[in-house]
Amino acid sequence: MPETELASRPRTAAHRPRTAETDVFKLLSPTGHLGFTPIEEASFWAGVKRQPDAIVADSGSCDIGPHPLGADEPASPRTWQEHDLELIFTASRRAGIPMIIGSASDTGTDRGVREFAAMIRDLARRHGISGFRMAKIFSDQDLDVLARRLRQGAWTQGLDGRGPLTEEDLRRTGHAVAVMGVEPILAALKQGADVVIAGRSCDPALFAAPLLLHGHSRDIAYYAGKLLECASFCAEPFAGKESILGTVDRDGIVLEPMSSYQRCTPASVASHAMYERSDPFREYLPGGYVDMSQCVYEAVDERRTRARGSRWVAVPRYAVKLEGAGKVGERALMIVGIRDPHIITRIDDCIAWSQKKAGERFNRPGFQVHYHVYGKNGVMGELEPVKEIRGHEVCVVVEAVAPTRAEAVELANLAGRNFMYARIPGLKGTAGAAAFLSDEVLPARAAYEWTLNHVIEVDSPLELFRMEFEEL
């Protein structure tokens, strides 16, 4: 990793080596996804008053689907991203503590890092803040370089039932990022970064980096990050975007909500520990996993819970996750309503007719039509256990995918309009078998798919990432 060589210059709490065994480190987590909806300001400033040693937030997720990564576009409005960055930047610079932002601008692509860095420069100008060092860590992956690694025999593994990475997977990919562990972020802090804008990152690693720098063990550092990464999701009642303060001691973490109405209870913290993951006992990160099987959750008082008992287990193979998305085609939608009960009972025949007519004109690879039948199984698809239609009307959203925008529009139109002409025996309403919300095709974003959900072995934790520093 080419780095700007700069002398280490410890200044803030995160940069200071720990002085005593009892030393605690306080992390403020204001949001589980920076910019996705704005941070709640009251609990944020309440948290700042508690004098945290670092403010940490991630700004990305693969939850938002493959489009943002594939198209390399943000999923959040710029104004909300600026809002959240302004809060964290001004508060952290006034307090002289580091701020660490990961998975910049939803995707964690180089675009996201550059855009967030530009926002920080702009905020510094507007607020007259200077005398700080900003680190940018980039995680975009060159697909040709990945292909070369494969040909050189790099060990890879597909996640969640996928096979090992193939060159065909890479050919289907438009954009790929590697998901960094703690090491690149730690390296940035060690070189005196006050502001870290990181590309795609493992959420817990963002919180673990300042803890490790401060002398905490990996046993507690990653686990603390795991519990803090979604901010107020570890508290009850359910609420997003409220700040949580994590006070980390030698072998445990006390979680405390900064909003007045929430509580961190043993149950709320434990239930968050298993959130969005298949294995509640292990959190996998590059280089190992957090063993949570012996964790204990104890109430400190009505609003605070202490969690302890986690263990970091290193594995021999240091593998980094790759995320990639590729374009499938252009996409268009049409909305069709049906009210006649006779037609509703024969909705599958209507779809078959529409498919037949669409297939007559577009029977080539690259063309797809999907029928989302709301009122039947529009939400759950094949997983819907209720087979009969119980409502008095249904809505069909016709989703067409084709190589060009014009073809997608034509395909959606053809498949949608043919509901009007569905040939159903016994139909009374012979003037049309469907109601159109409007006789129009709605443009939609292009269709993408997740092409990479793999890990790849590397020699160094830093080798897939690039770092730049700026003095501001």
Place this chain on the structure above:
Amino acid sequence: MARLCELASTIRSKNAGPDCITFDVIFRDDEVYRQVKNSGELTPERVCRLYGIGPERLVRFVAFDPARAIKFTIRRSRPSGSPGETDVMGSQMYAPLLELEVRAVTVKPKAAA
């Protein structure tokens, strides 16, 4: 006999990465959790039947004591957000669990519930 929605304080589903959806049933107290866990009625087979999937798509089924939870994870038929997919975050897939009946457990409805 009681329905899961009467026994659980949280029933939710969410993506666990782009290829899986994970389900959490968090019971309202330790006693109810223990009863359901010991009843042998909430099983991998029952979940597969409910969702109409083969056992190969149920990648994990586990009881998680610290959270009083039974948690299972299924593989999607195609990655989240692909053309034709219906729930990009997997956040509405829990609905059929609400009415699932557990015969061995009887719970007096809480007045405040």
